[in-house]
Amino acid sequence: MESRILSTEHARESGVDQQWEQTNEDWWDWYLSLADASDAAPTELVEEPPPATVPLPSLADLAQELATPYALTGEQRERFAADGYVKLPAVVSPGALAAARAEVERLAAAGDGPGRSGFLSMDLMWQAGSEVLRLFALSPRLGRLAADLLGTTDVRLYHDNVLSKEPGCGRTPWHFDAHHFPIASTDVVTSWLPLQAIPEAMGPLAFAAGRNTWKLAEDTDFSATDDSYDRGVAEAFRAAGVRVDDSPFALGEMSFHHSWCFHYARANATTQPRMVMASTYFADGARLVDEPTMVSGDWQRFMPGAEPGGRIDTPLNPIVSA
Template structure:
């Protein structure tokens, strides 16, 4: 259950999260062709400042990583990961429920309505390592590819901080979809994507700039060589009419149980954790 916030976000920032963002035809076309798109000025500096302290505080409070950075494996060094923060904070619930962000997802996917799958805070610590090449949908038991992640940096993110990088057009590439994130996916996909001439798009993010990428778009991120954490909030959206596929690996079994409790393969997603957001 989300906690009531004694200091609610200013009305102006809540209003921004409810106001439509003008998405250009070229952005929709780029998303369809490349499997991702970066969008500038989606959020104002004021809105990010209103929600970042609460998100960061919940990451610190709820993080369960016990090992020092140097003692973790490659995946553990990539980032601190805390999921479904919206269940623990009214302020985060406002952010995750944003009609502005969800409407963009629906427009890019070409669907009438989207549901929440779950949220993830991904904080790459100072000295945090590479995020290996992977595709998110390896973990998700969905019947179609109509699912998308928004990646929202909570600060300006230069290359030294480890911004997300994409293999443009790789959402059409089926090789490597059976690889979980780790050393093998980094090695195998780095080579395979280069052989197929998928351009790697690796650029900094301005404050307020966000990206949306499809579940099958391969992506990774470089290390954080700065002295401060790279703070990122993500939200995963799915077509509201999405049906659940039979899980094909243990991770999908766990995701079905954890993120869609009470649902079964063949069902339309309808658990209490998956409300319609737009």
């Protein structure tokens, strides 16, 4: 599965063969700067009401909900295997989502706020002292879904990530996560759980359907300095007639995308932040790649002490599928 975008030689050519030295926010600012400039950030925002107020569950009820298995159908498994992603309805209740959102808002207010681009990224939330967010990050309901979709016995958490695209924040460029994650395995999946419904104008995560669709973008050179990669990938998909699923997310719906599934998101053109909890899982037994690069961002914080080429089993990467 060696791809030009992942090769060490190409990392050198495109100037990404260094470690990322700045913050995670800086990483997102840099990354969003690579988005197609012609798909400009909106100047007029669509009025969107805040999520409805609902009663919050007790911690015990939340723990129970997030530990209860989700009944994945054969069709949903097949869709993930064929398309590289799947959207699942009603995985998390409105009350549980509201509890997570309240915690995210509390912790965000105490932090530094989003970077220049309006993209707020907060990771390792289960280490931030919030029991609610710890229950989400370590949720067996979500971890089991990740393992079952990958068809593996157990998965470990790579990292959890709160992603808040503030009103007016621009486009997330086309990419696939295997490009970022320094994990030497094809059994890697990311869950993307919106903390409110995501209508079209808010920029739902959009997926290029097809397990092997990434091959169409293989010859598109990655650029660390301009939007040519985002535009080139979009053009390759258009030319090949790839189906792109940019459908809205209902409240409680979430997606899982394989690390080779290309995805992007339009700008958030609404008056509300687009809040999401994204967690990445990998099959137990996977190893750290030999040469992580700057595209891998802040990976040392997510796997402290993991050695290039070594099996990943740090205390921050627990098995979560039990």
